Amino acid sequence: MTESIAEISKNQKIIFNNEFIDKIIVDIEAANNLEIKSSLKGLHAADIAELLEFLSTDQRTYLLNQLDSSDYTDVLAELDDSIIDQTVNLLQHEKVAKSISDMETDDAVGLIESLEPDTQKKILDKVSAEDREIFNESLNYPEDTAGRRMQKEIVSMPSFWTVGQAIDYLRDEEELPEDFFELFIVNPSNKPLGSVSVSKVLRSNRKIRLSDITIESPIFIPADMDQEEAAMTFEKYSLVSAGVVDKNGRLIGRLTADDIMWVLQEEAEEDILRMGGVIETEMNQGIIKSTRKRFIWLFLNLLTAILASIVISFFDASIEKMVALAVLMPIVASMGGNAGTQTLTLTVRALATKGLVQNNRRKIFSKEISISILNSIIFAIITAVAAQLWFQDFYLSIIVGSAMIVNILSAGFFGFLIPYGLNYFRVDPAIASSVFVTTITDVVGFLSFLGLASIFLF
Numbered sequence: 001m002t003e004s005i006a007e008i009s010k011n012q013k014i015i016f017n018n019e020f021i022d023k024i025i026v027d028i029e030a031a032n033n034l035e036i037k038s039s040l041k042g043l044h045a046a047d048i049a050e051l052l053e054f055l056s057t058d059q060r061t062y063l064l065n066q067l068d069s070s071d072y073t074d075v076l077a078e079l080d081d082s083i084i085d086q087t088v089n090l091l092q093h094e095k096v097a098k099s100i101s102d103m104e105t106d107d108a109v110g111l112i113e114s115l116e117p118d119t120q121k122k123i124l125d126k127v128s129a130e131d132r133e134i135f136n137e138s139l140n141y142p143e144d145t146a147g148r149r150m151q152k153e154i155v156s157m158p159s160f161w162t163v164g165q166a167i168d169y170l171r172d173e174e175e176l177p178e179d180f181f182e183l184f185i186v187n188p189s190n191k192p193l194g195s196v197s198v199s200k201v202l203r204s205n206r207k208i209r210l211s212d213i214t215i216e217s218p219i220f221i222p223a224d225m226d227q228e229e230a231a232m233t234f235e236k237y238s239l240v241s242a243g244v245v246d247k248n249g250r251l252i253g254r255l256t257a258d259d260i261m262w263v264l265q266e267e268a269e270e271d272i273l274r275m276g277g278v279i280e281t282e283m284n285q286g287i288i289k290s291t292r293k294r295f296i297w298l299f300l301n302l303l304t305a306i307l308a309s310i311v312i313s314f315f316d317a318s319i320e321k322m323v324a325l326a327v328l329m330p331i332v333a334s335m336g337g338n339a340g341t342q343t344l345t346l347t348v349r350a351l352a353t354k355g356l357v358q359n360n361r362r363k364i365f366s367k368e369i370s371i372s373i374l375n376s377i378i379f380a381i382i383t384a385v386a387a388q389l390w391f392q393d394f395y396l397s398i399i400v401g402s403a404m405i406v407n408i409l410s411a412g413f414f415g416f417l418i419p420y421g422l423n424y425f426r427v428d429p430a431i432a433s434s435v436f437v438t439t440i441t442d443v444v445g446f447l448s449f450l451g452l453a454s455i456f457l458f
Helices: 018-029 033-040 045-052 057-065 069-078 081-088 093-102 105-113 117-125 129-139 163-172 198-203 227-237 257-275 280-284 287-313 316-321 323-352 358-391 394-424 429-456
Strands: 006-008 014-016 156-158 182-186 192-197 220-222 241-245 251-256
Touching: 018 033, 018 057, 045 057, 045 069, 057 069, 057 081, 069 093, 069 105, 081 105, 081 117, 093 105, 093 117, 093 129, 105 117, 105 129, 117 129, 163 198, 182 198, 182 251, 192 198, 192 241, 227 241, 227 257, 251 257, 287 316, 287 429, 316 323, 316 429, 323 358, 323 394, 323 429, 358 394, 394 429
Parallel strands: 156 182, 220 241
Antiparallel strands: 006 014, 182 192, 241 251
16 A cells, blocks of 8 residues: 555544545455455554445445455454445445454443344344343443443452462463553452552562552542543543442443543533534535435524524514614624533533532633623624714714623623523533524624614604
């Protein structure tokens, strides 16, 4: 593979160009297996999984079947959630089941949970009873919790072992995780007493007991903790790895930094997409299904737009008498909308990162209101001066400036209050906040501007 076909950036990320993708498709259609294997040679499993997103379902199936068993397993583990179900459905379920059994549990559970229930059952029926029990244990935890994301493969030892015993065990034991960063020290009930890093074990004398070098107060993650909260715990304490415990305090798995990176990316993308009323899986869904999912969001926007139009209709006589009102009206509304979006974005972010809690609620609210007051005064002066220069009407200038103050202040108030209120009632503020905030700023903007104009100009 040459750089003219698949370019390699400075950070070694493969960037597929049209020439490379077209060649792969041509080779698949021609069943040119030697060329396919030559093109894929040297590619990381994550890059092959990314390449599959550019192919049709049948093309993906064909390409996957050309991979050897280890690459097949690695690529399945890297598949994007949005294409997993339709891809796995066309693969041999026995082969998929074997690959799932060879994966680390977090990768296997991630793949299984992305399948439709029927496919999920067919795959699980073909794995061993032992593996099925392990997977079901993780799947029994609620979605988006640490229990779903954890790896079951851990290395635990009793505290009375010496460093020499620990090293000998690590060298001789075959059933160990492929990568691990710490040893968990547990009591006979498998409750963690602490942990010790592998590097510390390697630097210590063989005769030293593990209890003498154990960190007795490490951070352990409850299995039912929300994955986003677990990610923030990793960030707060600069963790690379952390043990996961069940409700009885027993060690049942671990989370690692790569799991947390995935969680952070997933949560960020989910919030952005929800604020737009779409979901990631739409990229690979049919037109009818995607249209139906977006309909509700757009219909809600239509209702709010009608509400704003009704407010305008109350003042149609005033607008007919003075064209300047129609010219200046969108300025007041749009400034309120933008100001509301700024406060809304910061509030949703603070709620998502647990930065907005009971203790600092008033402080953050006061800050946002103070910013809104300053901005409203500044932009009231700017728009009033602009209106005076434009229409040479002093009273109109005062009215547009006053409406600007009212609307930007309301934008700050509701930009904070709406997402906070939705979160209080356990409604995701990223989904619904923007519609309500935009509607309120439009209505308040039109109402304040046209209402003041009707009172003082006519």
